[in-house]
Amino acid sequence: MNSSLAFGSFPHQFLLVGLSWVEDKKLPVSLLFLFMYLVVILSNCTIIVLIKMDQKLQEPMHIFIALLSLTDLSISSATIPKVLTIIWFSSNTISSAECLTQAYILYTMWGLQSSIFALMSFDRYVAICHPLRHSTLISRSFMTKSVALIVARSILTTFPLTFLIVRLSYSDLNTIYDIYCEFREVMKLSYGDLMPLSIYMVILICVYQGGDNSIIVFSYLQMLSIVYKLKSPQARWKSLSTCSSQAILLSLFYISTSIPFYLIFYPDTPLYVKTIAEVLSFLLLPMLNPIIYGARSKDIQDGLRRLYQKLVRL
Template sequence: MTVFNWTTSHPSTFILVGIPGLEEFHLWISIPFCSIYVLSILGNSLLLAVIKTEPSLHEPMYLFLAMLAFADLIISTTAVPKILCNFWFRDQAIHINACLMQIFLIHCLTTMESGFMLAMAFDRYVAICNPLRHSAILTKWVIAQIGLGVVIRGAVLLGPHPILLKQLPYCRTNVIAHTYCEFMALVKLACVDTTVIRAYSLLVAFLTAGLDFILIVLSYILILRAVFSLPSKEARLKSLGTCSSHVCVMLVFYTPAFFSFFSHRFGHVDPHIHILIANMYLLIPPMMNPIIYGVRTPGIRQRALHILGLKPV
């Protein structure tokens, strides 16, 4: 490995190690990473095309799903190509501005994804608990406002992250033991007290993903209460079926997200395990979201097959 001389506390370039301890397996690890990335790009692009071209899918749930798919595309493209360049060509260097932009986009867009999932939970709550007013409450104008609000929230709360990181002196090393630039990975390289920055990061995490998760859980408590008050078993199963895809998507997103977040700040997980989980957090949800909705939603599945030329009109 090339040795990099350390002469400044404000480097112009950082070095991404990859997965510490598994360097000799990087080429093999790149195979599933690349496969998942290709599936993510194809799946989310197809999902966006299906929702755009199928009028029956121009409903709140699927419009929010389209926002989620668009965020997935950007997240995957922000992180995975650089990871693959590292694994394939040992291209480990990343300019500080590119590193900070990667941090902003990854954290901002994952925050937006959490917001879109909350919006989808709100849609399910209205559809099941107040079905007669669903179309009146969630108009296209309201949907646009919710989407814009989620985007603005992410940009405003995560915007200070790269600014704060650029002010820090990195006098220990410019080597990041990770596959991509991550907020806490850079904070740990700083040679000054970062208590305030860490506290701000925790506050932002709570105000976004943490609060979203709490509200989603509350919405599903109300949904379950409404569902189990329905008179027939068939009606209960039908109502629960409309929520199943969303629940699966939430589990795929929040499980690795919370594990990565808490292990990075409070846990003592082996570095290669933590980094693998952190990568799964970026890789698996973008791949699984279109698969989950494609399998469980007949309208999406049939339109996708038609676009692919596998099913006649």
């Protein structure tokens, strides 16, 4: 950044140096990222289009899967094109507007993703613990209101975070040791009073993430309690199989999001370790989500066959 930048102003651009370690590995790394990104686009778009077009896949769980695919696609598309641009064209600068937009999209999508998993867990809880009331409790009205609520909450709660970041005071340092813009990394470049922003972030984590996690934990404890009381092994297996795909993806979600958070406490972590951890979140998880659901959901498999037959007849 130019040293003439006035203290207290928000930087006009940032320098992303998280990929400096790939200088002699640009081709294989970029091809790997490109391949994974194309798989993310193809698989998630297929799931979204399939559930949108197939009337037999309009159940709440399938709609949640389509929303999850949409968030995965958004997270990957907000980061990977810029990552590939850095590798291919050595264009590792990002404007302040692009940086804030990228961070805003990511935080909004992460929040939305967490809420979707909470709703999916609640849906499975009702299906297993209150099967006769499932269609009543998880109604079309409930779906519309709950989805509108979590989308609005994600959008509105992230905006003050962006506003508080911009209002911080900054020096002429603008180097971000990461592959993307992240609010925590931008905060490291600031000086002055971080208390309002820190308090708001803690509130978000406790209320937002804490609320979603409480719903997930409650739902799974209730489900396990009901399944444990079943006497037939076949009945237990059938009950567990209805939420096995979600349990796998939920585990992967927590692993992929907790590793970067864990690395915060180790500032001397090599850049390539941080990059690998972030690829888990930006590429591997969005790539695995539709594959796992496609492989384990008979309804989606049947829907894919119906879609294929329609395409063949065209």
